[in-house]
Amino acid sequence: MLIRLEPRGGRSLRWAYGSPLLALVLTLITTAVIFAMLGKDPLVSLYTFFISPLASATGRPELLVKAAPLVLIAVGLSLGFRANVWNIGAEGQYTIGAIAGGGIGLALYGDENVLTFPAMMIGGVLGGMAWAAIPAFLRTRFNANEILTSLMLTYVAQQLLIYLVTGPWRDPEGYGFPQSRLFDEYATSPNLVPGTRLHLGVVFALIVVALGWLVLAKSLIGFQLKVVGQAPRAARYAGFSEPRLIWFSLLLGGALAGLAGLFEVAGPVGQLTPSISPGYGFTAIIVAFLGRLHPVGVLFGGLLLALTYLGGEKAQIDLGMPNAVTGIFQGILLFYLLACDLLILYRVRIGQRAPAAKAAAAGP
Amino acid sequence: MLKSRRTFTKMLGGTAAVAATIGSPRIVRAADPFKAGYIYVGPVADFGWSHQHDNGRKAVEEALGDKVKTTYVESVKEGPDAERVIRELASAGHGIIFTTSFGFMNPTLKVAKDFPNVKFEHATGYKRADNVSTYNIRFYEGRYIQGVIAGKMSQSGVVGYIGSVPIPEVVMGMNAVAQGMRSVRPDGKIKIVWINGWYDPGKESDATKALIDQGADIIAQHTDSGAPLQVAEERGVHGFGQASDMITLAPKAQLTSSIDNWAPYYVERVKAAIDGTWKSGDVWGGLKSEMLKMAAYANMPDDVKAAAQAAEDGIKSGQIVVFKGPIKDQDGNLKVQDGQALGDGDIAGMNWLAEGVEGKLPS
């Protein structure tokens, strides 16, 4: 039996929505086998991963809280990725955003008022932008590849954070432990629903999704980003400025990552500590592609990935499953999701190969 | 309904236990066991910090049998995720929850406020509440013994110390080694390399090599992997294990190891929670309470063994006080007056390096 692909000659709308469902079904089948091998009831396991985090009134807001930073960062990254600007240092921009915005909160300690948090948000945005400006400058001025520079700057940002919280910004009443003061109420991301951890960052994530969609669909720069990604040569003939797109992509990605960092430290964390991110900047890269580089897709991608993290914790608590299984589960889910996207552009045919394809397969 | 099932199973009593061994545990489970939850910052397989907490958890299951059911969540990053996991454990009906890393302090307090009937135990922190206790081990006592051994064993008079992150817990360990070492060898020196992280076997091993190359012939570490000991073994110098007995990794190099023994504390506290006698408190246990144990003294002559044992006994009996003056800091300022002993509060917040320790802390 031979399997071959045949281009549809366009995007299949049916499969644009159908492929994630197919991927889910395949994941369920595969992981059910793995769970059974580990001696766990497959159906209970799958329920625990996918449904139980949503079953409780506390779980649903937590899903949004976990997804918010991923979505914020991924929207920024996805626009840049469209133009082939490979900012993989969002984690560092997130860290510097948290430092800059959080630093404003600490500097105003004792004098906070209603303007404090907005100032911190601006600080977070500017901090992330500043950190992303370094790779942008090095790329446009010295032709230095942004993959390397943005990644390396992530480690530098992490060390800067450790230095600040073990040294100058250490909580004077904190017995020398590596943490800043707790942010004052005015310096904290406003809570939306008492009794939950839902905070302003969740709203901003949704706003950014809407704005990202607008930029992409309606603005000139959105158009340019798309063209550069799909047809770089055409873009050059059209006179698009490459440096301008690089600056735009990196600054936008940095701004949103920085804002996400500020929201996390001034929200769920509540202070600066050496460990403020469970790898959001890297996970957001997957989210961007899961969302097919579209802001609305990113929203769903972020929610889905957040769900698997919550489900992984549930699986440890309820079923005693090791954390490693979560990684395997996430890996398999992502594999299927990415592979099933094939169906949007291609038909799978089973049967004899077309003669031309046969010739191609035979090689030189 | 639930109640009737309980009385029913109680009536069955002994027969239930027999039936359970035969193999139908679901039906005959005795009254719902008390649930104890643990969250770890690393994987249980780290052979260090989290590994030892998990051994403590297993000891609880062993000691209390079917009266208790334990749960753990591993590799929970400090930061935004911690509060959610703690809350999750509390909502899932755990009666006592152990949060085993400093960074879980504020999340633990936040969740504790919303679950007044759940008991919380936070390791290494300083904030308490009616339902939040803190507990820790006096690791520095073991470090002092390491210092004594190092002072006797070292040819070069230099201990190489691999630091994780410059926090009081780590700083007090360095100073304790200095106190122990200089009690038997007043010119003893301690060289520090920070890796600015808790866990990176490769980097820890590189740091060890750098220290040995610069004259250190005894290696002490406050990082989580066994890599430094392995380098010591390969290079023919000596070192100390961390958290677990690491003699299997370095049979010729390990002199001893400070073993974190959380078991007695965990058993006692879970028992108290079941009996309803649990009270909030602060426990900082050491050699005397056996929360800290020294692995067998090995790879050293008998007189050093005797000196190490004497130091251990002295600390247990209170004759040796680790941070007793005069102690100067590395710039020569007198930090502890002659004859005085540093209080627990000052030890817990220690933020200066003692005489004999090289390197600099951020300030």
Added chain:
Amino acid sequence: MSAGFDWVPLVLSVISASTPLLLAATGELVTEKSGVLNLGVEGMMLAGAVVGFAASVATGSGLVGIAAGAAAGALLALIFGVLTLTFLANQVATGLALTIFGVGFSALMGAGYVGIALAPLPKLDIAGLSDLPVVGPILFHQDILVYGSFALLAGVSWFLYRTHAGLVLRSIGDSHDAAHAIGYPVIAIRYAAVAFGGAMCGLAGAYMSLAYTPQWAENMTAGRGWIALALVVFATWRPSRLLLGAYLFGGVSLLQLFLQGQGVRIPSQFLTMLPYLATIVVLVLISRDRTRIRLNAPASLGKPFYAAG
């Protein structure tokens, strides 16, 4: 630093810190030269580390461990290959997913191996030469994977620029459509390049668990896969510069630890930043010549290929 300082051990430390980076980066270079971007280096390294360690414990043979580690890396790479080459999945995302998968897989498989020690891979001496002062211990007293890292780099360099097959591989990386039109088997060659890259990452992992720090511990590669990926970019896809990049990074990493040991009174966090900053600075210095980089970067990197008609 005192005048009589013996710097031979320092050089030896640099070599062992640089070797895993060099091995993994050499593999990734070949993968990328064929036009495929596999970001799953960290996951493949961890798989190589745990499988290599397990095989070595089971058989008592370092060589079996090395082979098993390479096989594990290649196997994981083939998962990536099936997804991206046959099913045309996005390469960046699939590579990242492979890392998540590899971290989980290695943790699950390695749970029973924690706290077990292995004797490090034996050093291979070369009669007569190993006893020479300075160069003896540095050049002629190393384990097989250190020698292997140089040999494989030289082999890759020779293959890419001196053989017909290497030319085909590069041409596929530069324009898969043109290469396909000429009749080269684009997908088959990419599969081979991906598998080779995975095997090299597996070797890098095996080096860590068998020689560098001979034990298994969860996540023991601690981000080296990312550094290896960055080094391919640093090298501007040229093998000779990989050597420079890996040893620059390894060298500065050791240097900063060494400076700390000297009691330098600079907060250690700033010293810890040094290898990352040094890599950026050197990249900037060598990147200014735009045209040369374009000549080396595979133009089809990361783009899916479908053999039309």
